[in-house]
Amino acid sequence: MSKGRYGVHGGQYIPETLMNEIEKLEKEYEFYKNNADFKEELDTLLREYAGRPSLLYFAKKMTQDLGGAKIYFKREDLNHTGSHKINNVLGQALLAKKMGKKRIIAETGAGQHGVATATAAALLGLECEIYMGKEDTIRQALNVYRMELLGAKVHPVETGTMTLKDAVNECMREWTSRVDDTLYVLGSVMGPHPFPMIVRDFQSVISREARAQILEKEGKLPDIVTACVGGGSNSMGMFYEFIGDESVQLIGCEAAGKGVDTDRTAATMATGTEGIFHGMKSYFCQDEYGQIAPVYSISAGLDYPGVGPEHAYLKDIGRAQYVPVTDDEAVEAFEYIARQEGIIAAIESSHAVAHVMKIAPKMDKDKIIICCLSGRGDKDVAAIARYRGIDLHE
């Protein structure tokens, strides 16, 4: 069995052209992750530039309204660039710089990872090119312009379903044509080893902070930790430091779209099967011959037919549960948290909020839920308005 395994999942299923580069990346990462200067530099960037630590916010009104468990939000939406993506991107972009790369490329779905990557590139003086499904460039037009403002070149991807998976395809193709001066800054805990590990490590700052914060505020661990799952980066970051705490239940919320019993869904854990794609063995939405299924969700960031290999493993061993949340439920949660707490959360994060709304009322008042608000929802306002039949465009 090769490197980077999580149970049977993971591995390095990539073209030979990339193998030396991937091995080099792994070696460099193993060196720098323990290098004091690198750690100090990254820490400073996270603190002074990204605005860490992010708040652990007690949602008092929501808690009262739902009448059950105490609800805390880990406010990754308050980070610079508006989502958790910056945590990983600063780490990888800094690594790219140390490796002597001049250029970074990245895929993006909702545009959050693209914006974060373009931001880090601007800050660190790297060239930046972003691949984004054409469908998503339309859904998230504002983010496209934002990336361009930051000096990145955005390539609309017109192959396949023109969404996130196609953006990843195109990024991998681009990387095979130019590895010497380019690092692929992968946005989620997916792809070939070492990416799932690197992204998880950089994102685990979320749970490292949250664990200390809740112990300080409540003097005990939470009962439930929940987050949305597309590829799974904010959820892996939110889960990671709690994995060893057996009393803490981990729940990933995936995008059911119109429902898991329809073909308009992106719920990989509920409907997918084991496969090999995008460099990893994991669960994928696919047909009997292994053709990757066109998936759907209202959320461009969760609109992905696979899931990171470590999540697949956490599911296999029963350490984490994964639940589907529909478009309707997510939109209701999007509106609910805005009215209750004055927070416009990303439609991605709203999937996790929707699940909190389902479970909190059934829990005792001394129980605690931490939910990751992975991003802010400004980018989604126009799309939600249209969902509600209001003809609003950015």
Added chain:
Amino acid sequence: MSRIKNAFDGKKAFIGFVTAGDPSLSKTEEFVLEMEKAGASLIELGIPFSDPIAEGVVIQQANIRALSAGCTTDKIFDMVQSLRTKTQIPLVFLAYANTLYKYGYESFCKKCSEVGIDGVIIPDLPFEEKGELSDIAVKNGIDIISLIAPTSEQRIQMIAKQATGFIYVVSSMGVTGVRSEIKTDVESIVNAIRSVTDVPVAVGFGINTREQVLKYTNIADGAIVGSAIVKIIAKYGETAASHIYDYVSELTKGL
């Protein structure tokens, strides 16, 4: 002697690629026979995949055409079975790892062996991962064709030592597709391979002219042409057979 060995025995090999099922499986059968008539000594059949990450635009579109026409792995096996009654030309699949994995490695290899497939090229199954398949392939008499890239460097000999069938040297960085110029020092890669194995070596990616075919069959044992043939199919569709014949005849002249 295996059919693949035979293709390289005492001669330089021209290897032609088509995506199976583009525009239909009956046409694929016809195209293979035309290529053989025109001097091809081995045929690579692409199993269409929804997300072929190693392919350029030309073959990506062929994959979409084939899948839209309803092509599946099982239908391809049926086509190959029928084709085998008409020719003994060596046939290898170009398939993505998920196609084999989802079919089941055991079932896939067994089926290949039954219908007369000689080998399989898997662009996203590098040396480190092929262990999960290789014993099953060997047991069924199927060669896993190893790929060596311009970036392989110190990996070349490790890969070459375990290679079976033939070795596919990727001439260029990036994805499949026609190129006007190939910058890689293919000769030194071939030399590094030859120092550890006598498994035949074929060069592919970007090859589309007779000059290139002559050049690379001179350096190595064979040349692979894919996108240029697929382009002809994209242009002529159902009536591509005679155009493929003319093109392949031109490329194989003097081999």
